[in-house]
Amino acid sequence: MKSPASLMRAPLRRNNPVTVQVLGICSALAVTTSLTTALTMCAALSVVLCAASTIISALRHHIPNSTRLIIQITIIASLVIVVDLLLKAYVYDISVRLSVFVSLIVTNCLVLGRAEAFAMKQPVGRSLLDAMGNSAGYSLVLIIVASIRELGGSGSLMGYAILPLASEGGWFEPLSFLLKAPSAFFIIGLLVWLGHRRDDADSVELPDHDSHLVITQAQEGRQRP
Amino acid sequence: MTELFVTAIVADNLALAFFLGMCTFLAVSRRVATAVGLGICMIVVLGLTLPLNQLVYTHFLRPGALAGWGLPELDLSFLTLVCAIGLIAAVVQVLEMLLYRYVPELFDALGVFLPLITVNCAILGGSLFMVERQYTLAESAVYGIGSGIGWALAVIMLAAIRERLEFSRIPEGLRGLGISFIVTGLLSLGFASLAGAG
Numbered sequence: 001m002k003s004p005a006s007l008m009r010a011p012l013r014r015n016n017p018v019t020v021q022v023l024g025i026c027s028a029l030a031v032t033t034s035l036t037t038a039l040t041m042c043a044a045l046s047v048v049l050c051a052a053s054t055i056i057s058a059l060r061h062h063i064p065n066s067t068r069l070i071i072q073i074t075i076i077a078s079l080v081i082v083v084d085l086l087l088k089a090y091v092y093d094i095s096v097r098l099s100v101f102v103s104l105i106v107t108n109c110l111v112l113g114r115a116e117a118f119a120m121k122q123p124v125g126r127s128l129l130d131a132m133g134n135s136a137g138y139s140l141v142l143i144i145v146a147s148i149r150e151l152g153g154s155g156s157l158m159g160y161a162i163l164p165l166a167s168e169g170g171w172f173e174p175l176s177f178l179l180k181a182p183s184a185f186f187i188i189g190l191l192v193w194l195g196h197r198r199d200d201a202d203s204v205e206l207p208d209h210d211s212h213l214v215i216t217q218a219q220e221g222r223q224r225p
Numbered sequence: 226m227t228e229l230f231v232t233a234i235v236a237d238n239l240a241l242a243f244f245l246g247m248c249t250f251l252a253v254s255r256r257v258a259t260a261v262g263l264g265i266c267m268i269v270v271l272g273l274t275l276p277l278n279q280l281v282y283t284h285f286l287r288p289g290a291l292a293g294w295g296l297p298e299l300d301l302s303f304l305t306l307v308c309a310i311g312l313i314a315a316v317v318q319v320l321e322m323l324l325y326r327y328v329p330e331l332f333d334a335l336g337v338f339l340p341l342i343t344v345n346c347a348i349l350g351g352s353l354f355m356v357e358r359q360y361t362l363a364e365s366a367v368y369g370i371g372s373g374i375g376w377a378l379a380v381i382m383l384a385a386i387r388e389r390l391e392f393s394r395i396p397e398g399l400r401g402l403g404i405s406f407i408v409t410g411l412l413s414l415g416f417a418s419l420a421g422a423g
Contacts (some may be wrong), residue, residue, distance in 0.1 A: 022251055022402060026346050029244035070314070073344075077307050085303065100353035103306050107346040109248045181242050181417060185410030192403040193396070 007129045011137035017110050018141040019192045024110030027101050028142055029184040035158045038146030040094045044087065044102050046135035048079045049111050050128060055079075057119040057127035072115050077106045110138060145187050153178035226367055233371030236420035239347045240379045241413035246347030250380055251405055253338070260384035263338045264377025268370060270320070270342050271351050274313050275369030278352040279362050281308055302356075309352045317343045347376055382412060 017023045024045070031041040055075055056063070063071050084102045087095040095102065105111060114134055119127040150156060155163035155172045164170020177183055239245040246267075253263050284290055286308060288300040321339045324332040342348060351372055355365045386408050395404050 019402075022248060025247040025251070026244045026350075029247065073310060073314075074307070077310060081303060081306055084306075100350055100357060103353055104245070104346045104350055106306060106310060107344050107349050109344065112344060181244070182410040182413040184244070185406045185413055189399070189403050189406030189410065192406060193398045 004126070004129050007126060008133040008136070011130075011133040012140060013137075013195055016137045016141065016195060017113075017134045018138055019188065019195045021113070023113050024108045024138055025188070027104060027108060028138065028145065029181075029188065030101050031098060032142060032146040032149050032184060033153065033179050034097075034150045035143070035146045037094060037097050038142045039158075040087065040091065041098060041101065042135070042139035042142050044083045045105055045108065045110070045138060046132075047083055048076065048105050049114065049135050049138075050131045051079050052076045052111055052115055053119040053127040053131035054124055056115045057122060057124045060120050063120070068120065069116075072112060073106065076111055076115070080105045110134065141188075141191065144191065145184065148187055149178045149183065153183075226364070229364060230367050230371040232420075233368050234375040234378065235416050237372070238375040238379055238413075238416050239350060239372045240376050241409070241416045243350065245350040246345045246376060249341055249345050249347075250376075250383070251402070251409075253341075254380050254384040254387055254405070257381060257384045257388060259338075260380045261377075262335050263341070264373075264380050266335055266338045266342055267345075267347065267376045267380075268373030270313070270317060270339075270348055271373035271376075272366065272370040273320070274309075274316050274348060275351055275355055275365040276362055277316065278309050278312055279355055279360060279365040281312060282356055283362075305353070305356055309356075310349055313348055313352070314343050347372075379412060379416070383409060386412075 011017055015021065018025060018028050027041060027045070031037045052072075052075055056072055059071075080103060083105075084095070087098070087102060114131060118130045122130070147157065150158075151162060152175045155161060155165050155170075155174050163172035166173045233239075236242065240247065240250050249263070253259050282290075282302075282305060286301045286305055288302060289297055291297075291299050291301070317339050321332070324335065324339075351369060355368065360368055383405070387405065390404060390408070399407070
């Protein structure tokens with residue numbers, strides 16, 4: 001049984017949801033062209049993940065095994081709609097830039113993966129800690145990637161100019177490649193390398209996918225149609 | 226239409242330009258045979274769910290869609306997300322039953338992938354893009370099939386490359402996940418350079 005502190009700490013690096021467990025990558029790559037959108041996305045995902053884990057963990061004795069995926073998805077989808085409407089109401093500009101990616105938290109394997117792998121089996125407190133740890137791990141990667149891409153791609157952070165652009169009389173020639181899709185893959189690939197540790201080389205080998213495996217097994221376990 | 230189709234396959238590739246379905250993309254691209262199976266599933270499911278979601282959206286959820294029922298003020302568009310995912314889950318389930326009943330060989334080959342597809346963000350993303358860009362019924366069918374083909378193409382290419390990579394000497398820390406990301410990045414560069422080819 002892991003201690004509460006390690007529940008929070010492990011997902012930051014050793015068991016990072018994005019670079020080690022390969023969960024929730026879609027959004028991690030898509031919203032990182034600027035730090036503002038990345039931070040908003042982190043906040044949205046953290047709220048959904050923590051609330052979903054708490055609710056699912058609290059209901060875990062009442063959720064029948066055969067219909068648990070549907071129930072989990074419905075809970076997550078309701079939370080996502082609330083978050084999406086809140087973003088639209090208070091930070092409309094950012095929510096337009098995030099496009100469909102907030103809605104896609106519904107199918108984010110990080111949320112479903114933690115619900116399925118942890119919250120369904122553990123008490124509420126521990127599930128919340130686990131969700132917070134994983135949100136932090138996810139946010140850490142997003143913030144690193146977004147900082148690199150925004151600083152290198154447009155010389156600013158959160159919209160504030162940091163490096164004086166050549167077009168405005170400064171010296172910095174922005175690398176517009178960093179704003180294009182392929183750069184995100186390279187940066188995450190290099191982060192995976194950076195986060196690699198010799199002693200757990202086996203775990204860096206692409207895992208046979210936690211959440212997907214769990215989901216497949218869950219589906220296979222049920223009666224064939 | 227042709228332009229929409231070609232753009233959906235190459236420049237707007239769901240996997241390589243919008244990063245959708247990445248988890249599945251990286252997890253099942255180890256063998257070409259499995260990648261082909263999953264790719265076919267994606268084409269079929271995207272081609273079916275997009276037009277269906279388009280119908281549901283225009284006739285029930287769009288603001289003012291229920292005017293004919295005496296409810297002109299009603300705006301149900303906040304339900305798009307729940308309806309879209311529910312419909313996708315239902316279509317996948319029905320497809321699974323039909324395959325099992327009529328083509329059991331295909332069910333055995335593809336059966337494992339169908340459940341994965343319900344929670345694949347490329348499918349839901351396709352439907353949400355359709356709503357955001359306000360495609361007509363025909364356009365959403367073309368877009369669905371096109372983006373399915375694009376996703377399948379990308380996953381099969383990555384699987385083919387990764388099969389070869391097993392024989393190359395890769396720095397230890399990059400093996401597995403790291404190099405897959407880099408290769409995907411290169412693929413993405415190649416696809417992006419075809420932008421405007423429609």
